[in-house]
Amino acid sequence: MKIAIIGATGAVGREIIKCLDHLKFPVDQLFLVASDRSIGQILETPFGKITLEGLFEDIFKKADLAIFSAGKEISLAYAPLAKKHHCLMIDNSSAFRYDKDVPLVIPEINADLAMNHQGIIANPNCTTAIAAVVLWPLHQTFGLKKVIISTYQAASGAGQKAMDELIDQTKDYLSGQTETVKYFQHSLAFNIIPHIDEFQSNGYTKEEMKNRKDY
Numbered sequence: 001m002k003i004a005i006i007g008a009t010g011a012v013g014r015e016i017i018k019c020l021d022h023l024k025f026p027v028d029q030l031f032l033v034a035s036d037r038s039i040g041q042i043l044e045t046p047f048g049k050i051t052l053e054g055l056f057e058d059i060f061k062k063a064d065l066a067i068f069s070a071g072k073e074i075s076l077a078y079a080p081l082a083k084k085h086h087c088l089m090i091d092n093s094s095a096f097r098y099d100k101d102v103p104l105v106i107p108e109i110n111a112d113l114a115m116n117h118q119g120i121i122a123n124p125n126c127t128t129a130i131a132a133v134v135l136w137p138l139h140q141t142f143g144l145k146k147v148i149i150s151t152y153q154a155a156s157g158a159g160q161k162a163m164d165e166l167i168d169q170t171k172d173y174l175s176g177q178t179e180t181v182k183y184f185q186h187s188l189a190f191n192i193i194p195h196i197d198e199f200q201s202n203g204y205t206k207e208e209m210k211n212r213k214d215y
């Protein structure tokens with residue numbers, strides 16, 4: 001298959017490349033797409049050295065399958081082009097999770113739904129997907145009614161830039177300097193903060209609400 005990864009230089013995109021290799025996915029050709037600032041850079045991958053491309057319509061003509069991991073806005077903006085060129089979109093963002101025409105798939109649980117796609121297959125939030133793999137067999141066996149979850153999420157949840165910030169803050173903290181805070185509300189170095197994404201009117205954050213069935 002000819003596969004495009006949209007957001008290939010990101011924390012998730014880099015993991016997707018590793019997964020394709022690990023799963024021995026039948027990759028005939030791999031197109032790596034990132035923002036304009038990355039065009040022309042070369043990424044070393046298990047599939048060889050690949051030159052990064054920008055996000056243009058042409059990519060969906062060339063690829064059979066595009067895995068999107070560059071944020072909700074990009075998924076929403078480029079889904080029509082993927083559809084137009086019959087390029088199957090696997091979306092890692094929150095753009096289509098509550099769209100009734102888009103199957104929301106965790107392969108270990110409901111892979112069969114993916115077969116009825118209409119051009120887009122979505123996957124749930126990272127915490128939800130991982131928790132559901134454990135909860136599903138428990139639910140089948142015992143019938144779960146309510147689950148109370150606490151998650152302790154890494155800086156990586158906010159992407160490569162947030163991981164870089166944590167490294168810088170750790171260096172500053174250990175050398176007695178004041179840490180610079182840009183992507184979080186407080187410094188994350190040797191710290192945990194009860195705040196992921198924006199607070200909602202009910203007092204929960206958006207990330208917490210993504211775990212709820214009715215959200």
Ligand SMILES: NC(=O)c1ccc[n+]([C@@H]2O[C@H](COP(=O)([O-])OP(=O)(O)OC[C@H]3O[C@@H](n4cnc5c(N)ncnc54)[C@H](OP(=O)(O)O)[C@@H]3O)[C@@H](O)[C@H]2O)c1
Nearest residue numbers: 007008009010011012034035038069070071126157159160
């Ligand atoms: N990190 C996680 O644990 C996690 C888990 C599940 C889902 N997600 C979702 O996955 C998505 C990406 O997350 P991430 O952590 O990988 O973020 P990230 O590290 O910030 O990477 C963002 C990627 O998107 C690319 N990008 C940005 N603007 C673009 C544009 N206009 N056109 C094309 N590519 C563009 C970036 O390219 P440049 O390098 O050129 O800027 C980079 O490859 C988000 O929707 C996030 O919610 C993340």
